[in-house]
Amino acid sequence: MTAKQTLSLADADLTLTIPKARYLERLAKLQLKLSRIQQAYLFHGHRAVLVFEGWDAAGKGGAIRRISQALDPRSFKVWPIGAPRNYYLNRHYLLRFWERLPPDGAISAFDRSWYGRVMVERIEQLTPDHRWRAAYREINEFERMLVDDGTRIVKLFFHISPDEQMRRFEERLRNPLKRWKLxxxxFRNRARWSETEEAVNEMFAKTSTRIAPWTLIPANHKKYARIAALEAVAKTLAKGIDLDPQHLDHRTLDAADKHLNVERELIDSLRSRTE
Structure with a gap:
């Protein structure tokens, strides 16, 4: 979907799946590409923000874990976003997100984000009507500032059906290792499914911009959703970036030649790449 198209939850084909063998093949390739992307970001000082939104039990955490497996945690940070504490309740809602933006060379993932302003806070009436409506403009301007400052943004929404959500709730109830998630x-949020659909579609319409478009992830099939999410992340983060391994400087190669028992041909081949 491009920002010029009208994005809607109804656009998601929830029947899409991927065979296990194909999933494992694509996952390995995408994780390798993400690792190369991170190295390039560290070397060149690029920054990126990944936004994960979606229904409860839609698979955001699973996708984030597959990304985390590929990246060095020293320059990749996941921020799980819940209800703000009192310090932030008395300040502009974007403050806690400003404080968590990545430095040069780093990538930050937000598990829930500033879009809670136009979804949860809107639906639960936690914010006056005029304030959450103003948030569409504020969020677009916020993201524009980030992009203008050199930060790439990927925004993903994981969409599942009500029946699939209930099936996953039951799975969590039965599995002792997943029970903590329930x-x-x-259950209370399900009673407002239609209200949430309306809020999400309006969010798409007003905040899927050319510089920071939304990507809708059909997530009834977990493996398909993970691959779709990693592909969207890799595509945006890699665009226009040199992903070739960075060259070693002459001092490092001289030290390696002196201290390591490696073939001279290896040192010479690496030295030629720095010239």
Whole structure:
């Protein structure tokens, strides 16, 4: 989907799947590409922000884990976003996100984000009507500032059907290792499914911009959703970036030649790449 198209939850084909063998093949290739992207970002000082939104149990965490597996945690940070504490309740809602933006060479992932302003806070009436409506403009301007400052943004929304969500709730209930994920709020939120759909579609319409478009991830099939998410991340982060391994400087190669028992041909081949 491009920013010029009208994006809607109805556009997601929730029947899409991927065979396990193809999933494992694509996952390995995408994780390798993400590793190369991170090295390039560290070397050149690029920055990126990944925004993960979606229904409860839609698979955001699973996709984030597959990205985390490929990246060095020293320059990749995941921020799980919940209800703000009192310090932030008394300040502009974007403050806590400003404080968590990545430095040069780093990538930050937001598990939930500033879009809570126009979804949860809107639906739960936690914010006056005029304030959440103003947030569309504020968010677009916020993202424009980030992009103008050299930060790339990827925004993903994971969409599942109500029936699939209920099936995953039951799975969590039955699995002791997943039971901690299930809360009363998960069931309470289902009562407002139609309101949430309306809020999400309006969010798409007003904040899927040319510089920071939304990508809708059909997520009824977890493996398909993970590959779709990693492909979207890799595509945006790699665009126009040299992903070739960085060359070693002459001092490092001289030290390696002196201290390591390696073939002279290897040192000479690496030295030629720095010239």
């Amino acid at each position: 809360t009363y709020e998960d």
